[in-house]
Structures are given as C-alpha cells and as structure tokens.
Amino acid sequence: xxxxxxxxxxxxxxxxxxxxxxxxxxxxxxxxxxxxxxxxxxxxxxxxxxxxxxxxxxxxxxxxxxxxxxxxxxxxxxxxxxxxxxxxxxxxxxxxxxxxxxxxxxxxxxxxxxxxxxxxxxxxxxxxxxxxxxxxxxxxxxxxxxxxxxxxxxxxxxxxxxxxxxxxxxxxxxxxxxxxxxxxxxxxxxxxxxxxxxxxxxxxxxxxxxxxxxxxxxxxxxxxxxxxxxxxxxxxxxxxxxxxxxxxxxxxxxxxxxxxxxxxxxxxxxxxxxxxxxxxxxxxxxxxxxxxxxxxxxxxxxxxxxxxxxxxxxxxxx
Numbered sequence: 001x002x003x004x005x006x007x008x009x010x011x012x013x014x015x016x017x018x019x020x021x022x023x024x025x026x027x028x029x030x031x032x033x034x035x036x037x038x039x040x041x042x043x044x045x046x047x048x049x050x051x052x053x054x055x056x057x058x059x060x061x062x063x064x065x066x067x068x069x070x071x072x073x074x075x076x077x078x079x080x081x082x083x084x085x086x087x088x089x090x091x092x093x094x095x096x097x098x099x100x101x102x103x104x105x106x107x108x109x110x111x112x113x114x115x116x117x118x119x120x121x122x123x124x125x126x127x128x129x130x131x132x133x134x135x136x137x138x139x140x141x142x143x144x145x146x147x148x149x150x151x152x153x154x155x156x157x158x159x160x161x162x163x164x165x166x167x168x169x170x171x172x173x174x175x176x177x178x179x180x181x182x183x184x185x186x187x188x189x190x191x192x193x194x195x196x197x198x199x200x201x202x203x204x205x206x207x208x209x210x211x212x213x214x215x216x217x218x219x220x221x222x223x224x225x226x227x228x229x230x231x232x233x234x235x236x237x238x239x240x241x242x243x244x245x246x247x248x249x250x251x252x253x254x255x256x257x258x259x260x261x262x263x264x265x266x267x268x269x270x271x272x273x274x275x276x277x278x279x280x281x282x283x284x285x286x287x288x289x290x291x292x293x294x295x296x297x298x299x300x301x302x303x304x305x306x307x308x309x310x311x312x313x314x315x316x317x318x
Contacts, residue, residue, distance in 0.1 A: 025309060027308050029308070029311070030307035031304070033131055033311060034130070034307070036130040036132070037133045037135070040129060040130065043129065044133045044134075044137040044140055048137050048140035048143075048144060051137070051141045052141065052145070063144075064148065067149060067152055070100060070149045074093065074097040075093070077096060077240060081096065085241065085242070087171075088163075088174050088175030090160045090164075090175055091163060091164070093156060094157055097152055098276045098279055099239035100149075101146060101149040101153055102146075102272055102275050103234065103272075104145065105142050105143070105145070106205075106268065106271065108145065109139060109142050109208060110230060111230060112138050112141070113138055113212050113213055114216040115213075115216065115223060116134050117134055117214070117314050117318055118213075118216065118217055120137075124314065124315050125315060132307075135206060135209040135210045139202060139206055142205065143202065157279075157280075163175060164186060164280060164281055165186055166186050168186060168281075169181045169184065169244065170184070171244040181244070182244045183283075184282040184283050187280070187281035190278050191281070193274075193278040194275050194278040197274035197275040197278060197292075198275050200271075200274060200296055201271055201274070204292070204296055206300075207302070207303035208299065210303040210306065210307060211299070211302055211303045212226065214307070214311075214314060217318055218313075236262075237272060238263065238269060246259055246260055267291065267292075270287075271292055273288040
C-alpha cells in the first residue's frame with residue numbers, strides 16, 4: 001500500500017505541470033516601452049528631422065516654405081476677416097496667426113498620428129525598436145514644424161507690439177478697451193506660461209498618437225472618419241473667429257447662452273487657450289488648465305490600456 005500511494009503521488013506531480021505566465025499584456029511592459037522610447041531620443045529625433053529635410057529636398061529655402069505659406073494664409077485671412085467682423089487688424093491678425101500656428105500642430109498630430117504605425121510599416125517589421133518611438137517621431141516632426149511657424153508669430157507681435165503691450169479688446173473695431181467689452185490685460189511676464197501650456201499640448205499629442213495609431217492600424221476606416229471631422233473641429237473652435245464677440249457686450253452677445261456652453265465643452269478650445277492666451281496677453285482662467293490637465297490624465301490612462309492589450313499585435317496589423 002505504501003508503494004502504491006508513492007506511485008500515485010509521483011504521477012499526480014508529473015500530470016500537473018506549472019505553465020509559464022506571459023507578461024506581454026501587462027502595464028509594466030507598456031511603461032517599459034514608453035520609457036525605452038524616450039531614451040531612444042537620438043533615433044526619433046533624427047527620424048523626425050529627416051522627415052522635414054526629405055519633404056523639402058532640393059528646395060532653396062527648405063523648411064522655411066512652411067513659414068512663408070503660414071504667413072501668406074494668416075495675412076490674407078486676417079485682412080479679410082477683420083473687415084467682416086469689424087475688428088482692428090492690430091489685434092485680430094496676431095490672434096488669427098497664433099491660432100493657425102497652434103491648430104497646425106493639433107491637426108498635424110491628429111492626421112499624421114493615425115498613420116504613424118501604418119506609415120512606419122517597414123521600420124516596425126525590421127527595426128527592433130519600442131513602439132513609442134514612432135509616436136515620438138510624429139510629435140517631434142510636428143514640433144519642428146511649429147518652431148518654423150513661430151517665426152510668423154514673432155514678426156506679427158513685433159509689428160503690433162505697441163497695441164498688444166497695452167490693454168486691448170477683440171470686440172471693438174479699434175481694439176480699444178471700454179466698459180461694454182471684454183478687455184485683455186496685454187503682454188506681460190505671463191507669456192512664459194505658454195511653455196508649460198505647450199508641454200501639456202505635446203503630452204496630449206503623445207497619447208493621441210499612440211491611441212489613434214493603434215486603433216487605426218486595426219480598423220483602417222478610422223482615419224477616414226477623423227479626417228472628415230478635423231475640418232468641422234476647425235470651424236467649431238475659436239481660431240478664425242474670436243470668442244470675445246459672445247462676451248461682455250460683444251456684437252453677438254445674444255447667442256452666448258446657446259453657443260458658450262458648446263464652446264466650453266470643446267476640449268480644443270481649452271488647449272488653444274493655455275497656449276495662445278499667454279502668447280497674446282489675453283485673459284484666461286484656471287478652468288482652462290484644469291480641463292487640459294484632466295484630459296491629459298484620462299488620455300494617457302486610455303493609451304496605456306491600449307498599449308497593454310495591443311502593443312504586441314501592431315506589427316501583425318500593419
């Protein structure tokens with residue numbers, strides 16, 4: 001009996017092997033991928049810069065064509081819309097130019113972020129690099145384009161500095177403050193708040209690129225849907241029209257009860273405010289920063305979940 005029980009014990013120990021547990025779908029691996037991606041800054045930094053050089057190869061002035069085209073669009077629409085809205089060119093042209101620059105970064109991260117893994121198919125299948133490298137490459141490329149476009153901002157602010165350095169209004173034809181319109185304080189040391197504002201914007205561009213990039217790689221219809229919505233988001237965000245006209249005696253104050261809640265619910269409005277308002281010396285609220293910070297936390301949580309569950313599958317989907 002003792003020998004028989006010993007045999008049964010040995011057989012049961014052999015019949016119940018311990019299976020290895022895969023750690024491919026863990027937050028630890030997702031964090032490690034993002035951490036390794038930031039460490040490989042020489043790789044994505046070089047790739048992003050090469051993208052710019054390749055786009056303007058054999059061009060005489062190279063990437064500065066970006067600046068010229070941005071300046072021409074801002075000047076043409078600034079002169080036209082200032083007359084349509086009965087606004088002062090001295091305050092509206094800087095507002096429009098800065099809005100175009102920031103929107104170019106946002107729309108570029110949205111449009112190219114969806115294609116970030118699809119367009120890097122060859123590298124993903126051949127180069128053993130973290131997945132986050134390709135998202136950082138996209139964000140860095142858009143940052144370089146933004147840096148070129150900031151030349152337009154510097155020139156416009158230098159031309160209209162005398163007006164922007166004093167309290168001004170975007171609701172009057174002459175740009176002067178009065179008791180019936182919203183008055184902005186003008187340029188001050190608050191201009192440096194645009195730096196943390198842009199860092200938050202870039203952080204959000206990172207999770208948007210990762211999340212939409214993974215989703216678009218699996219479902220190829222998503223880029224078509226988002227591209228259709230980008231134009232709608234442009235007109236629904238205060239970029240070419242000032243929200244001041246809905247506030248404090250503006251010419252369209254009667255619409256404020258209906259339109260203002262819609263604008264406040266638009267997250268892009270708050271992203272515009274945390275960067276554009278300090279650059280132009282405009283009024284902004286702590287609420288803008290709270291909304292942007294909250295979206296940053298929620299967005300990265302969603303991106304980490306996507307990285308945890310689908311990071312290993314992207315190379316098979318592309």
